[in-house]
Amino acid sequence: MSYPRRSALLVLLLTTIFPGEPAKAGPPERGFTGPWNLESLKEAPQATWGAESDLIREVYYEGESFQGKPTRVFAYYGKPKGEGPFPAMVLVHGGGGKAFREWAKLWAERGYAALAMDLAGHGPDGPRLDDGGPDQDDHGKFQDFADSDVGQMWTYHAVAAVIRGHSLLAARPEVDAKRIGITGISWGGYLTCIVAGLDDRLKVAVPVYGCGFLNDNSFWLGQFKAMSPTLRDRWLSLFDPSKYLGGVRCPILFVNGTNDFAYPLDSYQKSYHLVPGPVDLCVTVRMPHGHSQGWTPQEIGLFVGSVLEGGKRLARLGAPVIADGLASAAIESQTPLVQAELAYTTDEGEWPKREWKTVEATLSEGKASAMLPEKRPLVFFLTVKDDRGAVASSPHVELK
Incomplete structure (x- = not known):
């Protein structure tokens, strides 16, 4: 359903209460920038271009020095048909991933230039490069290191490769350098959270699964316990996304599932609450974890298109308000809404093992609402679906 125009006061209210927006005047100064030389990374890297076919071209570009030697990063560059200038996307794979040709092609077919780079020192089809950077294994991520060894760590190299990838895209004559975004999956989502807080040129960001506060709760608690x-403290101070999310200045959509094994909802919520501007959420029940599952949700393309191409954006839900057992969330939507649901769990214990249920919620003018189950503890959030089938969700609430 669509909504009639309301008073200016209500419009102002609905556009200022959504998740992640602080109650303070003016944006804070951009924060910690970590160990990276951002000025250098924003310069176009040296690149060697290779074979081209079916909208995709191979490219190698310079990376950071590793073990005293220069490195190269391999990537697939997707270029749409036509002359441009095109909007563009930086595509960041996760653990066990690589430079995915099909991911770059997906965005090229949408009309975007795209760069899908490898972040494990590999070339096309997976073999190690003689001059590749560190491997993307637990040793590369979590090894013991001194302050002087920061440049040997995987996260250091991966963040640099992603920002240089952005610089490579921005230097292309067919790319509109003022319309470039980023999306990443799993460890790529983790990197997207960091890069979005560092690279002020980005216009839109979509981290999928990945978040910060990994020492508080994540799949890698054992790694931190062994340190x-x-x-x-050194690792967290330099490489946890919680140190950088406060620097995000572009529109950002967080995509995850209720039962993600790696990035649970408690750390997830702490992460998106750090973003100083409005935050959009698409959390769905039992979303599978994987690369193909992480790049196919239509919400990603719609959100990016709303920012880079002026399309209609996803609905946005405010934080739920509870009164007499009824939970309600304010909605701002540019498209007709066709469905609302309440997702909830009364389970305790590990987030990935909790059983979630959904019930129909009520759509009324400017809000979604549902009666809450009486059982406690309770965790819940509200979702809406628009006439395109796109889902948006509210922040979750925990009741003891």
Whole structure:
């Protein structure tokens, strides 16, 4: 359903209460920039271009020095048909991933230039490069390191490769350098959270699964437990996305599932609450975790298109308000809404193992609402679906 125009006061209210927006005047100064030389990374890297077919071209570009030697990063560059200038996307794979040709092609077919790089020192089809950077294994991510060894760590190299990838795209004559975004999956979502807080040229970001606060709750708790306190503090101070999300200045959509094994909803919510501007959420029940599942949700393309091409954006839900057992969330939507649901769990324990249920919620003018189950503890959130089938969700609420 669509909504008639309301008073200016109500419009102002609905556009200022959505998740992640602070109650303070003016944006804070951009924060911590970590160990990276951003000025250098924003320069176009040296690149060697290779074979081209079916909208896709191979490219190698310079990376950071590793073990005292220069490195190269392999990537697939997708270029749409036509002359441009095209909007563009940086595509960041996750653990066990690589430079995915099909991902770059998907965005090229949508009309975007796209760069899908490899972040594990590999070339096309997976073999290691003689001059590749660190491998994307647990050793590369979590090894013991001193302050002087930061440049040997996987996260250091991966973030640099992603920002240089953006610079490579921005230098292309067929790319509109003022319309470039980023999306990443799993560890790529983790990197997207960091890069979105560092690279102020980005116009839109979509981290899928990945978040910060990995030491509080994540799949890698064992890794942090095995670290010395000094190493753990050093790692978290440099490489946890929680240190960088406060620097995000572009529109950002967080996509995840209720039962994600790696990035649970408690750490997820702490992460998106750090973003100083409005945050959009698409959390769905039992979303599978994987690369193909992470790049196919239509919400990603619609959200990016709303920012880079002026399309209609996803609905946005405010934080739920509870009164007499009824939970309600304010909605701002540019498209007709066709469905609302309440997702909830009364389970305790590990987030990935909790059983979630959904019930129909009520759509009324400017809000979605549903009666809450009486059982406690309770965790719930509200979702809406528009006439395109796109889902948006509210932040989750925990009741003891």
